[in-house]
Structure formats: C-alpha cells, structure tokens
Amino acid sequence: MRVAVYSLGCKVNIYESEYVINLLKNHDYQIVDFDDVADIYIINTCSVTNESDKKSRKIINQAKRKNKDAIVVVMGCYSQIRSGEVEADIVIGNKDKSHILDIISEYLTNHKQIKRVYDLSNQEFEDMTITNFENHTRAFVKIQDGCNAYCSYCIIPYTRGGLRSKKMDKVIEEVSLLVKNGYKEIVLTGIHTGRYGIDINTNLETLLDELVKIEGLYRIRLSSIEINELTPHIIELISTNDKIAKHLHVPIQSGSDKILKSMNRRYNKEEFINKINELKKIKDISLTTDLIVGFPGEGEEEFQETMATLKEIGFTKIHTFPYSRRNGTPASTMSNQVEESIKKKRVREVINLSNELENTYYNKFIGRVFDGLVEARREEKFVLTSNYISVIVNDDVQNNEIVNVMITKVDNDKVYGKIVK
16 A cells, blocks of 8 residues: 655654654555655644644645545644544544554554544653664654643643653664664654653763764764753763764743743743853854744843843854744733734844854854765755754765865855865
8 A cells, every 4th residue: 555654843753754654664555755646644743833733734634635535644743632623534642653553454444533642641652663764864763752841832741741761772772773774873852852761760961871882873963952951961971072963952942031931941041141151162062042032021122132142142043933822821821912023023133143143153164174974965965064064065975974074165054165085
C-alpha cells in the first residue's frame, strides 16, 4: 500500500514522523510524497497556536480530497486535545504512534473508526529508535517528551503531558547506531530538553558526558534549551569539547520583567543577561532566541525595554512571533490584548534588529576558517559550522563530508566561502 506522511510543527514531530516512515518501509509499505495519490495519509499535527489547529485541519481536508477512498490517520498535538472534532478513520494523540502498524492492521480488518487518545499526565516515555533519517544529513534523536513549565501562553503541557525521558542507555544506543550508519552530526531534541532525566534520576549534563565518548561522532547539537537549565558543567562542556556545537538556541520570549512574570517564565531579565554573559566567554559562540511580541499588557514602554535588552545581549538571530491567542491557556483570557497592527509593527522592528545583528556576527568571521559538515539543499551546497553558520560553497565536495571552509563574503544575510586544505 502507498502511504504519504505529513508532519507539522516541531523537531519532535519530525522525529516521530520519521520513525513512522522507517517502521512502514520496513514492513513493505511504499512511502510516497504527500502530493501523490496514496492509499493511506498520515498527518502528524501541531496545536501550538490557533493557527496551527487551522493548518492541521486544512492538511487533513487536503488528504481527503486527494483520494476519497484513502485511510486518513491523524495523530499528534491537535488530535490530542481536539479529538472530538477530528474527522478521520484513525485518530491518535501523542501516545501509541509507535504502534501505528498494529493500529492500521486493526482498521484494515474491521473498517471501523479507531480513536486512541489518553491522559498524558502520568505516562512513561514511548520508546522509538531511528537508524536512518531519510533525506537528512543530520539526524535528530528525541531524548525527552512533555513539559511541566506551564508558561501562560502555551498549550504544550496539555498536548504533550508531563516530563518523561528516554533511558540513557537507549539514547546512547540510538546515537551509536546512527553514527555507525554514517550520520556524523546528531541533534538532541525534546519538548523541554534541558529537563532531560529528571524522572529517571539523571540529567542532561551526564548524558552529554557519555555521548561525547562515542567514537566516530563528529558533533552533537542541542535543539533548544532554557537559560536556567544551562548548568556550569554544560557551559564548560560547550567551551572545552569540540564535539558539542558552539551554538545554543535559548528562548527569551520577552526582555521586560513585567511581561516575563505575566508569561510565567522562570527567570528575570537580570538572570538571563548574567547567564548570557557567561556563555559569551565561549569563543565564537552563536546565541539565537525566540521572542513573542504583543503579549497581553505589553505597552510601548515594555516593548522598548525588550528592544534595549535584545541590543544589550546581541543575539546572532532573533526568531520573533506576534502573540497568538491560544484557547485553553491563561493568557488567552487576559485583559489588555494588543492590537494586531501594533504586533505587526513591533515584529518588523525586531526583524530589522535581528538582520542587523546577524550581519554583524557573520561579517566578523570574514577570512576565518571553520570546520563543518557539507549539506546539499536543492541546487545549493553549504558547510554547516559548529556555530551554526551555513556557508555556501561552489567547490567539488560531497554531502556529509567534513571539510574546512574559509568565509569570504557576506551578502544579504547569506554567507559564502571556499574550501581550504
């Protein structure tokens, strides 16, 4: 049977969808593009905003239109909290994705709708192991699921459930298998990665200590981590061990103490800046972030405070989002909601600052040589450095090759270079 898989949202969803693809291929299902006509469509949904819900519904409807006789499988965050409104043959939340073969087989036998959505507040980690990551040079490894932070704007603790971690020996085994299969860079991902191990009597720094020992592993990258989860030992590891990427994505969300408190973030501006100043002692480190503008109660004063904070920190890049009301979260019922036109204006201001900061960061490396991994993307080849610079090259190099590249030019946020011996 022909199966098409569509993944919305975060890196965790991408990992889980890749696991499903691997599982199906190993059991003689033919994987086709989502644009093709398939016998089974699997949509791994996102629900981080109301807009994400709309996009999930749109993709589900597209699948039905492509082939009215196809089996439509909907899983993920949207189906976890909106299962009652999902019209599909098979509805799974954020548990039992690893049982997709049995669930499809049950449907093919009985031809009756299947709904499997559970309370995730007290579940164990659902083990998945990937040995091959189709069409990716770097491989993701999901080490953790769930979140207990309950930021006031975020639905994820409700869609993903409580904190739970993959056992350390299983993580080491999976990374070792991927390295054996030719993957040189591994990206560790989770819903709240910095809290890895809290439920199994270990922690992220202990895991990193073990992973750097794996022979043949070129680089380990953290997908995202909260500022208050960067321990002195993790900072030391990043500084001293070349296997740990010199890049961290650390969400700030706001640069105003008033707004941070209203968001229920677990730090204040001073604590964030102090930790950033520690990180900046690491040579060449790149620090990127997420920012929400137009959160309820963010007046011009709070926004200007945020802008001042961003300039003081000097991130490499700022991923900025206008606040989007998410039904079911405390922030959605707060007064002082900000007008959409003001949000758009503030987003533009932050994007302009981000572009300026990004160019400043890249330009200081002109003439410098970095090692990195070659990746091919469409017609373009680039080298991804430890500090997350995508250096475009025209040299005759192979995908997944480790090379040295000299940065020669920066033009419109694009970085160019040439391979050197």
